[in-house]
Amino acid sequence: MRVLVIGGDGYCGWATALYLSNKGFEVGILDSLVRRHWDAELQVETLTPIAPIQTRLQRWKDLTGKTIDLFIGDINNYLFLVNSLQQFQPDAIVHFGEQRSAPFSMIDRDHAVLTQSNNVIGNLNLLYGIHEHCPDCHLVKLGTMGEYGTPNIDIEEGYITIEHNGRKDTLPYPKQPGSFYHLSKVHDSHNIHFACKIWGLRATDLNQGIVYGVLTEETGMDELLINRLDYDGVFGTALNRFCIQAAIGHPLTVYGTGGQTRALLDIRDTVRCIEIAINNPADKGEFRVFNQFTEMFSISGLADMVQKAGADLGLKVEVNNLENPRVELEEHYFNAKNTKLQDLGLVPHNLSDSLLDSLLNFATKYQSRVDQSQILPQVQWRK
Ligand code: NAD
Ligand code: USQ
Numbered sequence: 001m002r003v004l005v006i007g008g009d010g011y012c013g014w015a016t017a018l019y020l021s022n023k024g025f026e027v028g029i030l031d032s033l034v035r036r037h038w039d040a041e042l043q044v045e046t047l048t049p050i051a052p053i054q055t056r057l058q059r060w061k062d063l064t065g066k067t068i069d070l071f072i073g074d075i076n077n078y079l080f081l082v083n084s085l086q087q088f089q090p091d092a093i094v095h096f097g098e099q100r101s102a103p104f105s106m107i108d109r110d111h112a113v114l115t116q117s118n119n120v121i122g123n124l125n126l127l128y129g130i131h132e133h134c135p136d137c138h139l140v141k142l143g144t145m146g147e148y149g150t151p152n153i154d155i156e157e158g159y160i161t162i163e164h165n166g167r168k169d170t171l172p173y174p175k176q177p178g179s180f181y182h183l184s185k186v187h188d189s190h191n192i193h194f195a196c197k198i199w200g201l202r203a204t205d206l207n208q209g210i211v212y213g214v215l216t217e218e219t220g221m222d223e224l225l226i227n228r229l230d231y232d233g234v235f236g237t238a239l240n241r242f243c244i245q246a247a248i249g250h251p252l253t254v255y256g257t258g259g260q261t262r263a264l265l266d267i268r269d270t271v272r273c274i275e276i277a278i279n280n281p282a283d284k285g286e287f288r289v290f291n292q293f294t295e296m297f298s299i300s301g302l303a304d305m306v307q308k309a310g311a312d313l314g315l316k317v318e319v320n321n322l323e324n325p326r327v328e329l330e331e332h333y334f335n336a337k338n339t340k341l342q343d344l345g346l347v348p349h350n351l352s353d354s355l356l357d358s359l360l361n362f363a364t365k366y367q368s369r370v371d372q373s374q375i376l377p378q379v380q381w382r383k
Contacts, residue, residue, distance in 0.1 A: 002026040003278060004088050006075060006126070007096030008068075009053045010035055011228050012142070012211060012270050016094060018218035018225065019271035021066045025278075028069035028088045029053070030081075031097060034118075038104070044235065044374050046228035047244055047366045048214070059224040075122040078129070085133045092138045092278045095126060098184070102146070102326075103234045103379040105181035112180040119184035120191070127195040138281040139203040140274060141192060144185045145263045145293060145336065147207055149176030150329050155336035158205065158289020178328050179381070189289075196287040203286070204277045208270065209263030209293030212239040213355060214362060216268050227267075229362075232374040239264065239302050241375075243356065246310040246317045247363035248370050253377065256324035258300025261334035263293035266349040276344045291338045294348035309356035327381040 003020055007013040008029030021027040033053065039045060051059070057068050069088060073080035075097055098119040099105065105115035123141070130137050148155045151174065161170045172193065175186045192203045219227040230236045231244040233253075242252045265273075273292050282288040297305075303319045310317035324330065342348070349355070 001091045001278065002028070002089060004028045004030055004084070004090040004093045005096065006030045006093060007098065009033055010096055011230070012267065013094075013096040014056070014227055015216045015219055015267055016096070016271045016274050017068060018060060019216060020275065021060065021068055022064065022218050023275065028071060028090070029057075030071040030073070030075070030084055032074040033072060034074070038099070039235070042232070042234055044232040044371070045369065047231050047363065047369055048226045048229050049369070050226060050228050051224045055224060059222055063221060075125055076118065078125050081125055081129050082133055085129050090134060090137050092140060092281070093126070093130070094140045094274055094278070095123065096142050097122065098142070099181065101235045102179035102181045103377065105179050105184070106379050106381055115181050116184045116187070120187045123188045124191055127191060127201065130201055131195065131199045135199065135201065136284075138278065139192065139201065140277045141188065141203060141205050143189055143205045143207040143289075144182060145207050145209045145291060146179075146182040147175050147177055147186050147189060148173060148336070149178060150261075150332040150334055151176060152333050155291070155334075157291045157337050157340050158207070178326065193287040196285055200285040202282040202284050203288065204282050205287065205289045206273065206277060206292040207289060209265050210237050210239065211267050211270055212237070212264055212351070213267040213359060214240075215358065216271055231370065233377040234379065238262070238299055239306070240359070242303055242306040243359040244363040244370065245375065246306050246315055247360055248367045248372070249315070250372065250375055251318040251320040252303045252306060253375065254299055254303050254319055254321050255326060255377070256321065256330040258303060258321060259298055259331040260328060261296055261298045261332065263291070263296050263336055263338070264351070265292065265294045266351070266355065268349050269294055269346065273341050273346060276341055276346055280344050290340045291336055292341060293336070293338055295350055296334060296336065297351070305351070305356060309353060309360060312353070313357065313360055315360070322377070325377045325380050
């Protein structure tokens with residue numbers, strides 16, 4: 001099967017492209033490399049020294065004999081996108097290629113507009129590209145658990161059955177996202193749902209939780225295949241950030257009380273979930289939604305776990321409750337369903353002491369690359 005990984009130079013996309021290539025899929029990567037450009041603009045670097053994409057792919061070929069096609073360009077450039085689709089002829093497209101940071105989208109008007117135009121128009125182009133050039137292709141689109149927000153009822157997988165004034169229907173689950181980035185994902189979901197309805201496209205929206213970890217079997221094979229690991233206040237995410245903070249002796253940055261509860265998963269489960277979605281395509285006209293996470297934790301719970309794992313390694317880890325730069329509930333109900341991927345065969349890697357240990361050791365190895373001035377959050381939602 002031919003799989004095009006859009007955003008294949010990024011954190012989830014790189015791990016996925018190598019995993020699928022290793023499993024025998026014919027893989028192509030399409031990426032504009034804009035994420036490397038945004039890092040440069042923010043003057044941040046990933047904790048890990050990532051090689052240029054061409055070097056990465058050459059190393060992969062030298063090690064495994066497997067070739068991954070490369071298309072460098074922006075999916076907002078429709079001509080480029082169509083040429084790539086015609087050349088590669090994908091059976092499935094995994095779409096990771098978006099601006100994915102909530103704080104980045106909240107910096108100012110420019111960054112909100114950049115986020116929504118990059119994400120929403122890029123995704124709309126892709127829908128047209130599939131419709132016009134590969135209508136049978138299965139779109140596997142990365143959404144986010146943050147589309148749902150934190151409602152005071154259980155979160156279902158995409159749809160909820162409601163009885164109202166004596167009538168009953170199954171409807172898209174209500175969305176209450178918490179940033180202009182998370183909103184872009186809601187807009188994408190609506191556009192994909194509509195395209196499936198009018199053109200009979202087949203699509204799976206994967207509402208993914210926060211991803212943690214860095215090593216997968218493939219990216220761990222060689223230093224030149226190393227994956228990115230963000231720790232800065234804009235692109236770094238909760239658990240990864242906490243491990244790196246612990247390794248360099250920076251107090252853990254819990255925003256507010258830390259009672260915020262979120263859905264999380266190991267990057268090794270991200271790649272497996274994508275494989276499961278590809279191997280079990282949605283029907284023609286079906287807009288299918290899976291909640292892609294394995295466990296739920298409060299942010300203060302995560303900080304406590306990192307503190308304990310750090311202590312076991314002889315690190316003295318402090319926790320700081322900072323004034324919350326975001327507008328979000330800090331104490332709330334959160335119970336989301338996640339059975340669909342497990343029913344199709346996902347066996348989760350639950351968060352364990354050994355994973356925290358390995359992440360802390362990994363962070364310690366690269367600690368000299370950390371710029372301490374990039375750790376505290378600088379983007380304010382209320383500004
Ligand atoms: P990332 O920033 O590491 O990678 C995204 C890649 O997409 C980058 O290489 C970037 O250059 C590319 N890209 C962005 N816009 C593009 C465009 N218009 N055309 C072509 N390429 C483009 O992000 P990530 O952490 O790997 O996230 C991947 C996807 O998964 C995103 O859609 C994100 O919203 C979603 N997701 C991520 C997480 C997480 O914790 N990292 C959690 C849930 C969902
Ligand atoms: N938080 C802290 N301290 C930190 C960083 C974050 O307390 O140092 C808190 C935030 O306030 C928030 C929670 O942790 O309540 C999660 O924040 P995050 O930055 O780890 O994650 P988020 O902004 O939600 O975004 C990340 C990815 C995004 C993806 C999303 C999945 O960047 O691409 O869509 O996780 S989810 O959270 O399920 O929506």
